[in-house]
Amino acid sequence: MEILKFTDDHKAYRERLAAFLADEVVPLIPKCEKEHLTPKSMWRAMGKSGFLCPWIEKEYGGQGLDFLYSVIVWDEVARINFTGLAVGLHSDIVVPYVHSFGSEAQKQAYLPGCVSGDIIAAVAMTEPGAGSDVASMETTAVQEGDEIILNGSKTFISNGVNCDLVVLAARSPEVENPHQAISLYLVEEGTPGFTKGKPFEKMGWASQDTAELFFSDCRIPVANRLGNAGDGFLMLMQKLQQERLVCAVGGVFGTEAMLARAVEFCKTRKRNGKPLSKYQSVQFALVEMATELEIQKNFAYVLLNDHMAGKQVIKETSMAKYRMTEMSKLLSARCLDIMGPEAAMESHDLARMFRDARVTSIFAGTNEIMKTIIAKTMGL
Structure with missing residues (x-):
């Protein structure tokens, strides 16, 4: 039964990816599992070989391929039994926020790096006391002039240690309606006031760098907000x-x-x-x-x-x-x-x-x- 239509180009892409994973990733899996971390060099190698965000348009450094290429990546990574490369999270969950809601300047600034593997992306919504319940979110975003001041913490964030860019959900405390108070912000690694915890010791997904993220008077430009204020939910x-x-x-x-x-x-x-x-x-x-x-x-x-x-x-x-x-x-x-x-x-x-x-x-x-x-x- 053939439901998905894979072309010869799809099949060639799969064969190239399988060979890459066998040569470049599989030998390193035991080390990644032991150290609870996947090296950034592996992400860059994936990107350089065309296996990150293959659907992104060529104008942003991508290949402009259809979504089935992403499906092939999920499949082949699953075959080698490796969770350290959370490629589906990066390419098909987090990066689409920037692609769909980002300004042209934001797309030009971040999408090429997401494709190349120089930027590893994470989404930060879950909090220690709120789970993923948006209405109970406590991380705040207060605008002061042309800056946003972020305070709060997020937990169980996949790619939390390696991430170079975080799509952060935070609320404006002055807005009463909890769903209209949420906005999304782009926070870069190295921004003062943004720190990362150590990888969690987990039951599974040992090579995936799941961690806490902390924001203490973290200042970012208003231009780092995705879309309009209050549209985050x-x-x-x-x-x-x-x-x-x-x-x-x-x-x-x-x-x-x-x-x-x-x-x-x-x-x-x-x-x-x-x-x-x-x-x-x-x-x-x-x-x-x-x-x-x-x-x-x-x-x-x-x-x-x-x-x-x-x-x-x-x-x-x-x-x-x-x-x-x-x-x-x-x-x-x-x-x-x-x-x-x-x-x-x-x-x-x-x-x-x-x-x-x-x-x-x-x-x-x-x-x-x-x-x-x-x-x-x-x-x-």
């Missing part, structure tokens, strides 16, 4: 469909990588003289997982087509994010059960996949939030 809501689609499809690709390893393991490991894959109970378990994966993958691909066509599929995307990340957790556990103690060793890919899958139901809006959104669309 609407901007965030507008981009959530793509953000959650990235997470949903990422869950599919991650599960696909897990299952491929499980199938290969069961074909090559023997019990009582025959491969595990020849035992009916193992066959049925693998078949059940493959069936669930195929159904979810096809749904994800239909949503990708609708999204690329400009359709509003908020309900369906929320469903996909919820179901596909749950699938990733459940199937990683089942693969571990089938493969046994060998797969639980730190030297085996599946141990890391099992841990990395757990958080996917939490970020980009927890799956409970997804269910709340779906319930509202159903008139419940």
